[in-house]
Amino acid sequence: MSKVLVVDDEPALARALAINLRAHGWEVVTAADGRSALDAAATERPDVVVLDLGLPDLDGTEVIAGLRGWSSVPIVVLSARQHGEDKVDALDLGADDYVTKPFAMNELMARLRAAVRRGQVAAPEEAVVTVGSLEIDLARKRVAREGVDVRLTPTEWAFLELLARNLGRLVTREQILREVWGPAYEHETHYLRVYAAQLRRKLEDDPAHPRHLITSAGLGYTLEAG
């Protein structure tokens, strides 16, 4: 769970933010002015800071500068001002993102997630899905079974990749056909059978009794996690 520090002097807005963020799984700490914001940032070590400009004591830019003196925590600035002038200021000083009021809660949430993601330096995005003895490397577009590479055709790979990106989730026939063959093929279910069989022959220990690539008759296919 990520921790967010909300810095805002309007109690109503601060409360609304806190409630929404908590509902979405964030741990929330609040501060109502610039000085306590700096204190809270030092003691709580949040993963990201939401900073409303126009605080009673310090100018928002001072808060950013103060934080940047010792921390590289991502900062998302919140502002009522419409024009770009202080946007440039804030970004210059080291803010990471900028949202003008009124804003949509989802947008803020998305920007926070993005900010945290960017903030995590150690994120080379190791996109490898492991399923039993299968290793599916989404970045390199490779599959290995018990350590040895398996050669897949482009269509086989597209099929498998789609299932792997939805690991453990049922992917409907229509979705597979749309994604792999294109929107016009939405009803060509024959392809599914041919390619499911082909993947099983290459990837399953016992293709006749698949343990990974599971069929749900009339619905679609699932790449089973366990």
Add this chain to the structure above:
Amino acid sequence: MSKVLVVDDEPALARALAINLRAHGWEVVTAADGRSALDAAATERPDVVVLDLGLPDLDGTEVIAGLRGWSSVPIVVLSARQHGEDKVDALDLGADDYVTKPFAMNELMARLRAAVRRGQVAAPEEAVVTVGSLEIDLARKRVAREGVDVRLTPTEWAFLELLARNLGRLVTREQILREVWGPAYEHETHYLRVYAAQLRRKLEDDPAHPRHLITSAGLGYTLEAG
């Protein structure tokens, strides 16, 4: 083409909205009160909802809360009230954006587009409905009873999904038949009995005395929350 659900009890405004939206390429569904809004959202699966506060039956906030129980569809609230009080309420409950009347059609349109865009980027959003020892995962299309997966046929799943999306609310026979079998089957009530029985056999501890899938004779079925 994106689909929008317009919830407004003033016919004139609802019509004006529908016409304008359709002219801009939206697919439009309308509802005039809170209850039918929830029904329509469950059956139509809009990409975004425009919700006018001040409905005859339910408070707008109740509608938001009801929707948020199972859906993460973006909601844009429409309100005549000028001051911020219920704005905060609406956002607290999970609305995504807020437009005060009178508004420019262009502005609403832009906010809808933005809401849809954000909705698509947003997280996969765990949508799991828990009923007793049942876990119904709407995103993965899976049901587990006491932790173990239960295999459902496509029709069984469609039936259960509809009830789960209307958790605790009675779903009429007509609505189920229309949704699961199609508009032409609105009077084939035999199907309901067969499939209700089948679901109970798979999901209930004692199929003869169901505690979750409840019949209301002559009316329809309810998936009981407790």
Add this chain to the structure above:
DNA sequence: CACCGTCTTGACGGTTCCTTGACGGCGGGC
């Protein structure tokens, strides 16, 4: 042009699922 890997298409047998009918239980109205 011939070769090769890949994609498409067809046919067939086995399985799952849907549909349909028949029957019994339950409860309300008369």
Add this chain to the structure above:
DNA sequence: GCCCGCCGTCAAGGAACCGTCAAGACGGTG
């Protein structure tokens, strides 16, 4: 008590779907 409507149960037949094999079509490459 009897009738009637509605619900729940079971089972059978047929339709839809799946897995499999293999032959042809297609598109690059040498």
